Amino acid sequence: xxxxxxxxxxxxxxxxxxxxxxxxxxxxxxxxxxxxxxxxxxxxxxxxxxxxxxxxxxxxxxxxxxxxxxxxxxxxxxxxxxxxxxxxxxxxxxxxxxxxxxxxxxxxxxxxxxxxxxxxxxxxxxxxxxxxxxxxxxxxxxxxxxxxxxxxxxxxxxxxxxxxxxxxxxxxxxxxxxxxxxxxxxxxxxxxxxxxxxxxxxxxxxxxxxxxxxxxxxxxxxxxxxxxxxxxxxxxxxxxxxxxxxxxxxxxxxxxxxxxxxxxxxxxxxxxxxxxxxxxxxxxxxxxxxxxxxxxxxxxxxxxxxxxxxxxxxxxxxxxxxxxxxxxxxxxxxxxxxxxxxxxxxxxxxxxxxxxxxxxxxxxxxxxxxxxxxxxxxxxxxxxxxxxxxxxxxxxxxxxxxxxxxxxxxxxxxxxxxxxxxxxxxxxxxxxxxxxxxxxxxxxxxxxxxxxxxxxxxxxxxxxxxxxxx
Amino acid sequence: xxxxxxxxxxxxxxxxxxxxxxxxxxxxxxxxxxxxxxxxxxxxxxxxxxxxxxxxxxxxxxxxxxxxxxxxxxxxxxxxxxxxxxxxxxxxxxxxxxxxxxxxxxxxxxxxxxxxxxxxxxxxxxxxxxxxxxxxxxxxxxxxxxxxxxxxxxxxxxxxxxxxxxxxxxxxxxxxxxxxxxxxxxxxxxxxxxxxxxxxxxxxxxxxxxxxxxxxxxxxxxxxxxxxxxxxxxxxxxxxxxxxxxxxxxxxxxxxxxxxxxxxxxxxxxxxxxxxxxxxxxxxxxxxxxxxxxxxxxxxxxxxxxxxxxxxxxxxxxxxxxxxxxxxxxxxxxxxxxxxxxxxxxxxxxxxxxxxxxxxxxxxxxxxxxxxxxxxxxxxxxxxxxxxxxxxxxxxxxxxxxxxxxxxxxxxxxxxxxxxxxxxxxxxxxxxxxxxxx
Numbered sequence: 001x002x003x004x005x006x007x008x009x010x011x012x013x014x015x016x017x018x019x020x021x022x023x024x025x026x027x028x029x030x031x032x033x034x035x036x037x038x039x040x041x042x043x044x045x046x047x048x049x050x051x052x053x054x055x056x057x058x059x060x061x062x063x064x065x066x067x068x069x070x071x072x073x074x075x076x077x078x079x080x081x082x083x084x085x086x087x088x089x090x091x092x093x094x095x096x097x098x099x100x101x102x103x104x105x106x107x108x109x110x111x112x113x114x115x116x117x118x119x120x121x122x123x124x125x126x127x128x129x130x131x132x133x134x135x136x137x138x139x140x141x142x143x144x145x146x147x148x149x150x151x152x153x154x155x156x157x158x159x160x161x162x163x164x165x166x167x168x169x170x171x172x173x174x175x176x177x178x179x180x181x182x183x184x185x186x187x188x189x190x191x192x193x194x195x196x197x198x199x200x201x202x203x204x205x206x207x208x209x210x211x212x213x214x215x216x217x218x219x220x221x222x223x224x225x226x227x228x229x230x231x232x233x234x235x236x237x238x239x240x241x242x243x244x245x246x247x248x249x250x251x252x253x254x255x256x257x258x259x260x261x262x263x264x265x266x267x268x269x270x271x272x273x274x275x276x277x278x279x280x281x282x283x284x285x286x287x288x289x290x291x292x293x294x295x296x297x298x299x300x301x302x303x304x305x306x307x308x309x310x311x312x313x314x315x316x317x318x319x320x321x322x323x324x325x326x327x328x329x330x331x332x333x334x335x336x337x338x339x340x341x342x343x344x345x346x347x348x349x350x351x352x353x354x355x356x357x358x359x360x361x362x363x364x365x366x367x368x369x370x371x372x373x374x375x376x377x378x379x380x381x382x383x384x385x386x387x388x389x390x391x392x393x394x395x396x397x398x399x400x401x402x403x404x405x406x407x408x409x410x411x412x413x414x415x416x417x418x419x420x421x422x423x424x425x426x427x428x429x430x431x432x433x434x435x436x437x438x439x440x441x442x443x444x445x446x447x448x449x450x451x452x453x454x455x456x457x458x459x460x461x462x463x464x465x466x467x468x469x470x
Numbered sequence: 471x472x473x474x475x476x477x478x479x480x481x482x483x484x485x486x487x488x489x490x491x492x493x494x495x496x497x498x499x500x501x502x503x504x505x506x507x508x509x510x511x512x513x514x515x516x517x518x519x520x521x522x523x524x525x526x527x528x529x530x531x532x533x534x535x536x537x538x539x540x541x542x543x544x545x546x547x548x549x550x551x552x553x554x555x556x557x558x559x560x561x562x563x564x565x566x567x568x569x570x571x572x573x574x575x576x577x578x579x580x581x582x583x584x585x586x587x588x589x590x591x592x593x594x595x596x597x598x599x600x601x602x603x604x605x606x607x608x609x610x611x612x613x614x615x616x617x618x619x620x621x622x623x624x625x626x627x628x629x630x631x632x633x634x635x636x637x638x639x640x641x642x643x644x645x646x647x648x649x650x651x652x653x654x655x656x657x658x659x660x661x662x663x664x665x666x667x668x669x670x671x672x673x674x675x676x677x678x679x680x681x682x683x684x685x686x687x688x689x690x691x692x693x694x695x696x697x698x699x700x701x702x703x704x705x706x707x708x709x710x711x712x713x714x715x716x717x718x719x720x721x722x723x724x725x726x727x728x729x730x731x732x733x734x735x736x737x738x739x740x741x742x743x744x745x746x747x748x749x750x751x752x753x754x755x756x757x758x759x760x761x762x763x764x765x766x767x768x769x770x771x772x773x774x775x776x777x778x779x780x781x782x783x784x785x786x787x788x789x790x791x792x793x794x795x796x797x798x799x800x801x802x803x804x805x806x807x808x809x810x811x812x813x814x815x816x817x818x819x820x821x822x823x824x825x826x827x828x829x830x831x832x833x834x835x836x837x838x839x840x841x842x843x844x845x846x847x848x849x850x851x852x853x854x855x856x857x858x859x860x861x862x863x864x865x866x867x868x869x870x871x872x873x874x875x876x877x878x879x880x881x882x883x884x885x886x887x888x889x890x891x892x893x894x895x896x897x898x899x900x901x902x903x904x905x906x907x908x
Contacts, residue, residue, distance in 0.1 A: 007546070007548065044730065045729070045730050047565070047567045048564055048565050048567070049567070050539070051538045051539070051560055051564050052538070052539045052540065052541065053538075053539075053540045053541075053553070053556060053557065053560065054540065054541045054542065055540075055541075055542045055543075055544060055549070055553060056542065056543045056544075057542075057543055057544045058543055067512075067515070067517065068515075068516050068517060068518065068519075069517070069518045069519075070518070070519045070520075071518065071519070071520045071521070072520070072521040072522070073521075073522050073523070074522075074523045075523070075524065075525045075526075075543040075544060075545075076523075076525070081523075085521070088519070088521045091595075092516075092519040092595070123560060123563050123564075124563060127563075127564070127565065145731055146730055146731060146732055182731070182732055182843065184731075188844075189731075189732070189843050189844060190843070190844065191732070191843055231848075233700045233869075233871065233904050233905070233906035234700040234906050234907070234908070235700075235907075235908055264512070264617055264619075265616070265617065266617050266653050266660075266662065268660065344522060344524065346518070346520065380838060381837070381838045382837065383836040383837050383838070383850070384836070385662065385834075385836060385852075386662070387653050387660050387661060387662035388659070388660065388661055388662065388695075388852070388866060390836070390850065390852070390866055390867050391836075391850075392836050392837035392839075392849070392850035392869070393837070394837055394838060394839055394848070411844075411846060412839075412841060412846060412848065413848045413869075413871065414837045414839045414848040414849055414850055414869045414871070415869075416837075416850040416867055416868065416869050416906075417867070418867055464697075464867060464868065464869060464906050464907060464908075465869075465906060466839075466848045466849070466850070466868075466869025466870070466871050466906045467848070467871060467904070467906060468848075468871045468872065468873075468904045469904075470700055470701065470702065470904060
């Protein structure tokens with residue numbers, strides 16, 4: 001664990017007294033300290049193009065009175081700096097007369113080990129794997145024109161000090177390994193991208209030449225796309241494969257169920273609690289407690305232990321995801337969903353690992369049930385307009401379905417739908433739930449946080465496919 | 471207050487000196503400080519205040535043709551010593567790359583001109599609150615507006631870039647940004663839209679009431695949208711969306727995408743990629759320009775480039791590394807474009823709306839649907855159906871798709887260019903795109 005006060009003129013005791021003095025009349029707030037170390041090593045165009053190491057240290061001081069949040073952050077952990085932040089907060093909340101809420105749940109459970117993945121593998125070993133990846137993919141034939149591969153590793157130590165000196169801390173490892181390959185055939189170029197990651201050491205994912213699986217998958221996607229024809233345009237049936245396509249769930253309903261948008265009544269879901277928002281058989285949870293997953297957290301960035309939150313149960317809307325601020329204002333409890341990208345940012349209610357649970361049908365049954373539609377297997381990113389509920393996501397591997405059979409691959413296209421109604425169009429839920437490979441980053445209000453998704457295969461009866469073929 | 475030049479230069483020269491002592495044959499360093507203060511309002515009440523003070527340093531060390539870099543927010547010498555030692559050590563263990571080097575000395579910027587990028591005035595939080603009160607009053611005037619969120623940010627930044635070839639320069643910049651996001655509701659629908667203004671100088675910022683009114687009107691007119699059928703149709707891109715097409719163009723002509731062979735515009739120099747009348751400029755020396763700069767992120771001087779001349783591609787955006795790979799000289803575009811824009815066209819906005827008996831006017835797109843390898847484009851969109859030059863009704867839950875190679879050849883520009891962002895476009899019309907809807 002980091003000792004944030006070791007090289008500072010500020011002692012822990014002095015910090016605690018400034019914190020308590022600042023937050024005494026506030027409803028909530030804390031000092032958040034963060035020390036992160038990260039590395040990025042990139043191979044591109046046959047060369048190691050970048051090896052970058054970053055060390056980031058700072059604090060964010062937050063005070064909340066009723067609905068008003070005052071925040072101040074700095075890189076300098078010093079007496080002066082913390083005092084100046086305290087003055088900033090006090091001047092915003094001049095008339096605060098709240099009662100500090102000391103209550104915060106406790107748990108001893110941990111969902112990942114206290115390791116520093118960067119130190120567990122030498123630079124030379126990492127460079128060797130990247131070169132092996134390049135050689136392996138380039139040995140697959142002349143059509144391979146470009147290979148990019150990279151390692152991202154991080155260890156983030158956080159400490160939360162609350163009014164009265166209560167302290168909560170966490171050390172979070174995170175790694176990601178990505179491969180992108182571009183093929184060219186008859187003047188046509190297509191790319192395939194694949195990656196793996198989570199809160200473990202690099203070796204947990206890459207030992208025994210497991211990196212070859214990542215290469216093979218990237219190559220397979222690129223090869224499929226080389227043969228793709230223009231995607232259709234218009235409304236049709238869509239079968240989604242298991243795993244990563246669950247970013248549909250993340251975009252279509254996940255964001256709309258975050259507490260802040262519902263407290264402000266700007267989410268298309270704000271008045272639908274207890275109502276049917278999905279077909280029967282559709283159950284969606286947001287779970288921060290799965291061992292070593294990218295979206296898992298032992299405690300959130302306010303110190304609340306994470307949990308498994310049921311959002312939609314058998315089609316009925318059950319819960320929103322909450323941080324402490326929105327929970328208090330909506331008279332409920334935090335679900336351990338308060339997250340921030342780093343100390344530069346305020347806390348917002350965010351997703352962790354968002355999952356649709358398995359049903360009973362098989363993927364074959366779904367394909368058979370479609371006369372004309374598409375089968376979407378892999379995706380790039382997605383986006384949602386919370387207020388209108390409209391969301392999109394981009395296919396990176398998809399096929400047409402004709403008369404119950406999978407046909408030709410089709411070019412990448414955007415799919416668009418309406419969040420509050422799309423899950424009512426789900427007519428089959430598969431028995432094959434799968435987690436994503438651990439590569440997702442969710443963006444909200446300029447903050448990116450690591451997340452996970454999971455789902456079984458599903459059949460959606462009506463969705464608009466944004467191709468060019470009329 | 472933002473740190474002064476002397477402090478930043480001292481840190482930079484300390485790092486260069488230490489890197490040299492530890493065995494680096496070359497090195498470069500950037501030291502930055504940015505102080506910003508934001509006040510947010512929601513429904514005419516104070517919602518959030520935020521002050522941030524960010525220090526950052528990044529150092530790249532070379533040993534011959536080997537290279538590595540580090541960055542940190544902790545500028546204490548104790549920490550810098552550890553990091554620079556680590557950086558030099560990593561450099562030794564990183565394979566050589568023949569194209570790694572600092573920029574050619576004769577390309578480095580000689581003297582920084584004053585481009586009027588820094589306004590010393592300070593707007594206290596109480597004054598920000600006065601501005602936001604006026605803004606929110608205007609934004610929430612109509613009963614259909616059910617939520618307003620507005621924000622005012624003052625940012626002051628300073629930086630120094632230095633390298634072991636003797637380059638050492640930097641300057642202060644400022645920005646003042648106000649924005650308003652409004653939500654409108656009727657029985658059938660709820661919609662959101664926004665407006666914002668960002669300027670180097672406080673006195674140039676848009677009027678608060680005007681901003682609030684614009685945000686509210688743009689939101690209310692989106693209420694009760696319809697979904698239309700799938701068809702081939704002309705698309706008119708509002709200026710705030712049209713600039714995104716220019717940004718995609720810029721990514722596709724970056725020397726990194728060209729040298730890697732991952733751009734649909736590779737080998738298109740001196741070829742006609744746009745329709746005849748199109749000229750594209752990147753002009754770094756605009757006074758008070760939001761993208762203005764004296765030199766790029768490597769210290770290379772930046773001159774105005776006419777990237778596209780009557781439809782013909784004339785330049786890539788070149789940095790030192792990719793320039794050496796392509797056997798071209800850097801044109802000072804490491805870090806991308808400065809003030810990038812389409813020269814204004816000849817057609818009035820009204821005539822553009824009248825170009826076709828039926829077209830779509832797009833005000834917002836969602837999704838990341840631009841593929842610069844293939845040129846394929848497919849995004850979710852909202853906007854309005856235009857018939858005989860008039861806005862008929864709002865539309866949403868559609869996608870628009872095409873390929874940039876075709877889209878670029880079919881662009882018509884309106885004559886309404888303004889400089890509101892770092893990248894700017896007049897309203898544009900593109901024939902022959904496909905809408906997917908019902």
